[in-house]
Amino acid sequence: MPVTPIDLFASLLHLRQGGTIHAEKRTVCSGHDGWRLTAFHAKTDADVHGGHWEVHPESEEVVSCLIGKFRLYLRPEEPEQEEEVIRLPAGTAAIVPRGRWHRIALDVPSSIMAVTLPQGSRLEARR
Template sequence: MTQPIDMFALALNFYPDGAVTSAERRMTIDDGGWQVAAFHVETDADVHSDHWEVHPAAEEAVCCLAGGGFRMYFRPEEPGGEEEMVRLAAGSAVIVPRSRWHRLELDGPSDVMSITLRRGSLQEKR
């Protein structure tokens, strides 16, 4: 029997053969599937704002579904450059380029969704 999936507790993984599974959210998955994960976040600690993150296998769509919104920061591509910032309000999204280091800071509690291939993903202390 088909059961509802709590998107704030589990992720959906989409595979090239058309299969879709639900599983625990993981930072790095090397199974060839795209992960769709939703998070209810209340504080900057919930979005690891003190860490940079990168996804070398694919671009990432980061969506603000509801709430106070957040700021997405991109690490400078050149040494000595400035961070770029994109502000997301409820109902908006940004596409993070493949292999571009990024981080989030909240403007208020929000529901966030990310969609990417997690293979090779890394985090680095800011």
């Protein structure tokens, strides 16, 4: 099988059980099993659904900053707690715990890469 370059910003990579990887155009919405690697350019908070919290109940998520700088917020687990803020400059990553609500706020336009199991992922509007 020939090896060809993959445009990470136009594709989704599905990391499957058994060690295979499948690439497909980002416009395709599929129900592939396994981990998904997504890379994207974000110019504004709208590009990272900044008005919403996100959760992945089936897995942890690696969120990494390839270029730029942004803040990763973790929603408090108890009502009296504050949001946790993790600053991610270029070349850094954070692991969001399984089932932990989180969101991103850009400091500057950034290129972001995330890896997670997408099954059951949900968004919830911020209040």
